[in-house]
Amino acid sequence: IQLTCLGVADLYQSCETLQNYLVDPDNRAPADFAALADLGSYLDRRDPLTLAEEKFHVTREILRLRRRVPDAFVGPTAAYRPLPSSTGHALCFARGDDPQVVTIAARLHRDLAKQDGFTEHMVVLPEGTWRDVLTGTEHAGGSVLLADVLRRYPCAVLEKTAGPDGTAQAEQLADALDNGDPIFRATPRQDPSGRPAPASVATDEGETETTGLLGWLTKRFFDRTNAEDGHG
Incomplete structure (x- = not known):
């Protein structure tokens, strides 16, 4: 927690x-x-x-x-959003109004053992597909058995991997960036006025405007580069 x-x-x-x-x-x-x-x-x-x-x-x-x-976790969108569950023996919450992370943790284990655990209790996950970063297990949004979510550990930390329409998140991209893999090449462009234009990404299909997580990562890259240049 x-x-x-x-x-x-x-x-x-x-x-x-x-x-x-x-x-x-x-x-x-x-x-x-x-x-x-x-x-x-x-x-x-x-x-x-x-x-x-x-x-x-x-x-x-x-x-x-x-x-x-x-x-x-940090910033104006990092709000606390409690999630509905059918038991007081689990603390369940999401981060933000458009959640990307869910935390579930068991509590009061001794009393919980007297009630046969979580076999009949549910938690309601936000829409989308969620992967437990601790086990790799995936769960669909909606009502989910807590016994399934907490099968391996007394806690689960879920990361959103796809939206409600099945659109995949760029999780593999983020993992590759964590590992230092050069999986994309971002190049700045100039508009006729000489001001830097929005960053774009070179792909196999040609140069396209950045959107979604890739666009966010590219913007962060250029913001950091510009900040470093500004400090010499």
Whole structure:
């Protein structure tokens, strides 16, 4: 829940996995970044098994999600939208009026176990297709069994992958950008007045105006480049 709240995700270095120490001064110990990198490479090839591996996996995947869709967490559109559910044992909310991210977390586990879990309880997801970034499982919008959503972990963080009409989001594009893949080439153009025109993207079909997520990413690229140029 903390990682999907509004604002900046606050983490102590090395707390991406389990650390059996107290606060000051224990949390000032140097972080073993090499060990964290090795664990990340290890989990790229297999599913997490231990609690420490699960914590690292959950933390890493949510931080990657925040990088893909920053406006869902920071800015004027990063609002809180509660989602209907049939039980008080699950906290369910979406980010923003046009949600791109949904968080679902189980609560009061001891009482929940007395009621046979979530086998008869539902959550209503916004329209579209949703993928759990922790498991890769996809869910359609509408009423969904909580037992299905929380089958692997006591929490789920869902990213919208397609709209209600089935139009796919540019998730693969964002993932490739995260990994540094040169999957598109953006080129600025000039209008006759000499002012920079809107950025365009060179594709196999020719130069087209940017729209959607690709256009947003291109604009962010040029905004950052112009800002860096302005500061020398």
